[in-house]
Amino acid sequence: MSGTFLGMPSLPVFGIGNLHEHEPFPKAARRELGNTQLRANLGHATRTIRDKRLAVVSELPDWEELREAGRAIKESVMARLPELLEQFEANFTARGGTIHWARDAGEANAIVASLIREQGADEVVKVKSMATQEIGLNEYLEEQGIAAFETDLAELIVQLDHDKPSHILVPAIHKNRSQVRDIFLREMEGVDPELTNEPARLAAAARAHLRRKFLSAKVAVSGANFALADSGTLAVVESEGNGRMCLTLPETLITVMGVEKLLPAWEDLEVFMQLLPRSSTGERMNPYTSLWTGVTPDDGPQNVHLVLLDNGRSAALADEMGRSALHCIRCSACMNVCPVYERTGGHAYGSTYPGPIGAILSPLLTGITAEENNSLPYASSLCGACYDACPVKINIPDILVHLRGEDVDSKRGKRGKRGRERLPSQMDLGMKAASWALSSGKNLGLVEKALPLGRIAAGPDKKITKLPGIAAGWTQSRDIPAPPAQSFRQWWDKEHRAPAAPTDPTGTGDAGTGNAGTGSAGTEENP
Amino acid sequence: MKIALFATCIVDAMYPATARATVSILERLGHEVIFPAGQACCGQMHVNSGYFREALPVVANHVKAFEEDEYDVAVAPSGSCVASVKHQHPMVARRCGDAGLEARAAAVGHKTYELSQLLVDVLGVTDAAAQLGSYFPHRITYHPSCHGMRLLRLGDRQLDLLRSVAGIEVAELPEAEQCCGFGGTFSMKNADVSSAMLADKTANICGTGADLCAGGDASCLLHIGGGLSRQGSGVTTMHFAEILASTLENPAAVTGDVRLTTGRTAR
Numbered sequence: 178m179s180g181t182f183l184g185m186p187s188l189p190v191f192g193i194g195n196l197h198e199h200e201p202f203p204k205a206a207r208r209e210l211g212n213t214q215l216r217a218n219l220g221h222a223t224r225t226i227r228d229k230r231l232a233v234v235s236e237l238p239d240w241e242e243l244r245e246a247g248r249a250i251k252e253s254v255m256a257r258l259p260e261l262l263e264q265f266e267a268n269f270t271a272r273g274g275t276i277h278w279a280r281d282a283g284e285a286n287a288i289v290a291s292l293i294r295e296q297g298a299d300e301v302v303k304v305k306s307m308a309t310q311e312i313g314l315n316e317y318l319e320e321q322g323i324a325a326f327e328t329d330l331a332e333l334i335v336q337l338d339h340d341k342p343s344h345i346l347v348p349a350i351h352k353n354r355s356q357v358r359d360i361f362l363r364e365m366e367g368v369d370p371e372l373t374n375e376p377a378r379l380a381a382a383a384r385a386h387l388r389r390k391f392l393s394a395k396v397a398v399s400g401a402n403f404a405l406a407d408s409g410t411l412a413v414v415e416s417e418g419n420g421r422m423c424l425t426l427p428e429t430l431i432t433v434m435g436v437e438k439l440l441p442a443w444e445d446l447e448v449f450m451q452l453l454p455r456s457s458t459g460e461r462m463n464p465y466t467s468l469w470t471g472v473t474p475d476d477g478p479q480n481v482h483l484v485l486l487d488n489g490r491s492a493a494l495a496d497e498m499g500r501s502a503l504h505c506i507r508c509s510a511c512m513n514v515c516p517v518y519e520r521t522g523g524h525a526y527g528s529t530y531p532g533p534i535g536a537i538l539s540p541l542l543t544g545i546t547a548e549e550n551n552s553l554p555y556a557s558s559l560c561g562a563c564y565d566a567c568p569v570k571i572n573i574p575d576i577l578v579h580l581r582g583e584d585v586d587s588k589r590g591k592r593g594k595r596g597r598e599r600l601p602s603q604m605d606l607g608m609k610a611a612s613w614a615l616s617s618g619k620n621l622g623l624v625e626k627a628l629p630l631g632r633i634a635a636g637p638d639k640k641i642t643k644l645p646g647i648a649a650g651w652t653q654s655r656d657i658p659a660p661p662a663q664s665f666r667q668w669w670d671k672e673h674r675a676p677a678a679p680t681d682p683t684g685t686g687d688a689g690t691g692n693a694g695t696g697s698a699g700t701e702e703n704p
Numbered sequence: 705m706k707i708a709l710f711a712t713c714i715v716d717a718m719y720p721a722t723a724r725a726t727v728s729i730l731e732r733l734g735h736e737v738i739f740p741a742g743q744a745c746c747g748q749m750h751v752n753s754g755y756f757r758e759a760l761p762v763v764a765n766h767v768k769a770f771e772e773d774e775y776d777v778a779v780a781p782s783g784s785c786v787a788s789v790k791h792q793h794p795m796v797a798r799r800c801g802d803a804g805l806e807a808r809a810a811a812v813g814h815k816t817y818e819l820s821q822l823l824v825d826v827l828g829v830t831d832a833a834a835q836l837g838s839y840f841p842h843r844i845t846y847h848p849s850c851h852g853m854r855l856l857r858l859g860d861r862q863l864d865l866l867r868s869v870a871g872i873e874v875a876e877l878p879e880a881e882q883c884c885g886f887g888g889t890f891s892m893k894n895a896d897v898s899s900a901m902l903a904d905k906t907a908n909i910c911g912t913g914a915d916l917c918a919g920g921d922a923s924c925l926l927h928i929g930g931g932l933s934r935q936g937s938g939v940t941t942m943h944f945a946e947i948l949a950s951t952l953e954n955p956a957a958v959t960g961d962v963r964l965t966t967g968r969t970a971r
Contacts, residue, residue: 555890559887581754621713650891663720
């Protein structure tokens with residue numbers, strides 16, 4: 178363990194770094210929806226990955242059992258996280274590695290920077306990693322005069338363009354190959370000025386650029402997909418082999434990993450190595466899986482460090498309903514099936530973690546009251562596609578609803594500026610009124626007596642095309658039909674008040690339209 | 705069998721024809737239908753918008769209303785509202801610390817069925833033309849609503865029932881399993897994203913050349929129908945219960961620009 182004892186933190190410690198929306202989701206989404214290149218790329222890419230995933234998942238007769246096993250293992254890890262972390266620390270340390278504990282993004286960044294400085298280095302190569310994006314490590318190192326080079330091809334493209342990833346698996350999903358060529362020509366040192374947009378030429382240019390970095394870098398920084406408590410082993414799962422280069426060539430290897438990535442034992446990998454590649458890239462097996470256990474003398478990095486990152490994870494763990502969000506293995510299957518993500522892309526979510534998992538994970542890590550993140554749990558129609566696709570069965574829709582409840586409750590009776598009680602929103606008032614109307618048959622019956630008013634509002638076209646306030650969101654693209662002349666309840670009461678009359682509703686006056694005898698209303702009542 | 709109808713608030717107030725069709729189908733099969741008068745709403749709008757405190761009286765009312773009468777099973781013509789009764793009601797009670805209500809809600813949920821579930825799994829309806837006299841000479845397409853599909857796992861129950869209606873022609877809907885974008889208050893809070901989802905759904909529906917889009921949830925049909933109406937499309941929406949209730953003698957009326965598959969004009 179590192180020498181810095183952090184003392185007992187005051188709880189909860191919420192996450193900081195790249196976990197926040199900078200504007201409410203609806204506003205960000207509106208802007209992103211206008212980006213036609215993004216929508217075309219995303220639609221194509223998510224459909225392709227969706228189909229690939231379905232194909233390789235349907236090959237496995239025990240897919241549902243695997244998902245259940247993944248869920249159960251992760252649940253047991255969360256239930257005994259402190260114990261497993263200590264077991265991991267003991268094993269990792271015994272094999273020559275050094276552990277550092279970081280309460281939040283600031284501490285993690287400072288630890289990594291000081292480890293790099295100890296080596297007298299001013300540049301590092303990086304393995305694609307969500308944790309280091311979450312803590313904003315590249316930006317921090319740049320401020321410290323240390324250059325961090327992303328080596329995953331898509332991350333490299335995004336970094337060279339001074340942009341942000343829009344998908345956790347395919348970070349440059351929003352760029353086409355001509356855009357990539359332009360970025361390389363503009364930003365890549367010593368690039369061939371005749372570079373075309375052919376994928377093979379682009380890959381060759383990136384390869385030449387990265388080779389120079391791999392061979393010169395003294396320090397590499399990585400994340401980790403898994404950590405095995407019973408042996409102190411770390412694992413990185415990737416496709417390109419560039420990660421393997423970083424993990425083996427430099428003298429010093431610094432890994433930053435969220436504390437939730439632990440698995441109890443080696444045999445648990447069996448489950449996750451079946452779940453992860455199929456769920457993320459739609460492959461049976463990923464091309465490169467690197468595992469390392471501390472230091473191996475004269476082979477690979479001789480100076481090996483692990484920064485264990487909390488950054489809001491303990492706070493998420495303390496939320497009984499939300500804690501299963503920590504089961505996430507960052508496969509991105511939920512994004513690829515999400516109809517909201519498919520249309521807005523990842524930037525609309527602000528945080529490093531976009532899509533359905535981001536909509537729950539970000540506010541769980543930062544706290545639901547963090548600025549603008551309270552709009553994230555509403556960024557879903559609750560269609561449930563994410564829950565079905567999740568390889569570890571995170572019930573994302575239920576957690577979204579739970580967080581909406583937390584958000585609503587956090588605003589109740591809250592004092593606004595100048596100490597005045599916050600005025601209830603239109604939504605608050607509407608929900609309160611609806612609660613009265615819908616909590617007894619008598620009340621609803623009273624409200625239904627006003628249906629003819631709606632018919633007047635609808636006018637001769639029998640449709641309502643413009644509503645005020647929050648309901649204007651509905652009428653921006655949708656009409657509302659004129660309400661019926663009488664509610665079902667009113668019809669039933671009439672029918673059953675006079676037991677002499679048969680339950681044949683032909684007597685409702687619209688027999689001319691033909692279908693009343695079937696129990697269906699005619700056009701009069703169902704415009 | 706004595707069957708308690710849960711009309712659902714949206715059907716009660718906006719689409720009474722759907723509830724009347726449900727009554728008609730069940731009575732045709734020889735069952736007695738009752739309508740517990742205290743019923744109002746499942747409370748899903750409140751729950752899904754995070755207003756648990758406001759949802760509690762709505763949930764409590766539903767549980768009470770469906771405890772008051774003696775009946776064998778309850779049925780609603782909505783996958784979404786049934787999923788709410790089965791899954792959300794006990795959760796709301798738990799969250800609000802009412803263990804007694806939680807147990808009672810679970811008991812009511814246990815005997816509540818979505819209409820196609822009841823027809824196929826309990827009442828053994830597999831051929832609507834033969835068993836219900838269903839006749840509907842139109843070209844339709846079908847949108848399987850998310851909650852019926854994913855929370856109740858209805859599978860093809862509704863679609864299979866529709867396919868067994870005499871005279872019907874069913875066109876397959878591309879990307880049918882994609883959400884229409886309704887999502888309750890999502891359609892207002894995230895109106896732009898919701899509208900983008902709806903635009904893709906209506907384009908797929910219109911591309912099938914169907915006269916109308918059938919479904920099992922009035923709320924989704926209100927959304928899809930509202931979009932089609934705004935776009936000036938002649939394609940309409942209809943609940944599958946109304947199609948099952950339609951007979952040769954009393955065919956369901958369809959608004960909009962409808963062609964009969966027999967070659968005649970409907971209107």
